[in-house]
Amino acid sequence: MLDLQQLGYRYPGSPAPALQDISLHIQPGECIGLLGSNGAGKTTLLSLIAGLIQPQQGSLRWQGHNAIGLVPQSLAFHARLRVSENLQLFADLYRLRGSERQHQLEQAIDAAQLESLLKRTAAQLSGGQQRRLNFALGLLQPAQLYLLDEATVGVDSANRQRMLQAVRSLADNGKAVIYTSHYLPEIEQLADRVLLLSEGRLLLDQRLQEQPAQQFSARWADTIPQALVQLCHDRHWSCSQQGNQLKLELSDPQQLQELLQLLASQPAPVQLDYGPASLEQLYLHSSGGQL
Numbered sequence: 143m144l145d146l147q148q149l150g151y152r153y154p155g156s157p158a159p160a161l162q163d164i165s166l167h168i169q170p171g172e173c174i175g176l177l178g179s180n181g182a183g184k185t186t187l188l189s190l191i192a193g194l195i196q197p198q199q200g201s202l203r204w205q206g207h208n209a210i211g212l213v214p215q216s217l218a219f220h221a222r223l224r225v226s227e228n229l230q231l232f233a234d235l236y237r238l239r240g241s242e243r244q245h246q247l248e249q250a251i252d253a254a255q256l257e258s259l260l261k262r263t264a265a266q267l268s269g270g271q272q273r274r275l276n277f278a279l280g281l282l283q284p285a286q287l288y289l290l291d292e293a294t295v296g297v298d299s300a301n302r303q304r305m306l307q308a309v310r311s312l313a314d315n316g317k318a319v320i321y322t323s324h325y326l327p328e329i330e331q332l333a334d335r336v337l338l339l340s341e342g343r344l345l346l347d348q349r350l351q352e353q354p355a356q357q358f359s360a361r362w363a364d365t366i367p368q369a370l371v372q373l374c375h376d377r378h379w380s381c382s383q384q385g386n387q388l389k390l391e392l393s394d395p396q397q398l399q400e401l402l403q404l405l406a407s408q409p410a411p412v413q414l415d416y417g418p419a420s421l422e423q424l425y426l427h428s429s430g431g432q433l
């Protein structure tokens with residue numbers, strides 16, 4: 143759908159590039175979480191994709207139609223107009239007509255839960271309600287790719303869940319989504335692929351289902367059974383011990399089988415966890431501890 147090849151961008155007068163050497167391919171139906179600390183280049187990347195700024199290096203190629211729905215980080219609506227008037231204005235802007243117009247309006251109002259706010263002017267809305275209006279206006283546009291820049295900042299958790307559901311269903315209906323947030327659980331819930339930017343470079347591009355490592359962790363009431371420590375040592379598995387807790391990264395199902403076999407003959411742990419490494423662990427590991 144969209145190919146970025148060695149994209150680079152430096153703001154005029156800025157000493158360092160905001161983005162360099164960014165290559166990626168975006169496919170229909172992908173929900174991509176875009177992570178990075180403040181100033182990492184997330185908004186710049188979305189602006190390049192949206193065509194708001196032009197790349198100075200590299201190329202950006204669309205296959206097919208390049209219709210984009212944008213939910214910008216800075217609120218973009220008319221403060222003096224009512225919520226309903228803003229929605230109608232943007233529907234005009236996107237040239238929506240007839241049943242498509244009706245459908246898009248209903249969906250956007252529902253996704254942002256705006257029914258009870260339609261008559262208020264945008265200026266009269268709270269911060270979180272304004273964020274929801276901003277979200278609805280971006281979703282209103284029929285598009286192949288949606289770019290959402292910190293779309294849920296300041297929104298309460300019930301409304302945020304509704305918004306995340308709406309974003310997820312865009313991807314489930316074959317639209318591509320790029321979603322930035324500093325809130326990792328949100329990305330973990332939503333995204334099937336994660337990009338991590340650091341100082342303008344793409345540090346990580348990972349599908350979440352393909353995370354290779356599984357995290358095994360067990361804690362005992364008194365001490366870690368020596369036989370277990372010995373097994374890790376003999377097999378050269380890298381494990382870490384903290385007090386009565388043992389943590390291991392497993393890359394092979396066979397390892398888990400061996401571990402469990404041994405565990406069955408040892409004192410039972412008081413706590414046992416096994417599962418994919420969390421996004422937070424992955425993020426901390428890739429970014430060298432920067433959140």
Ligand SMILES: Nc1ncnc2c1ncn2[C@@H]1O[C@H](COP(=O)(O)OP(=O)(O)OP(=O)(O)O)[C@@H](O)[C@H]1O
Pocket residue numbers: 153154156160178179180181182183184185186187215
């Ligand atoms: N209009 C501008 N003029 C000059 N430099 C800019 C401009 N906008 C952004 N930058 C710089 O480009 C770099 C990337 O900024 P960008 O806004 O893309 O980061 P971000 O990852 O979106 O950050 P945040 O999480 O704070 O929103 C930063 O160093 C920033 O200072």
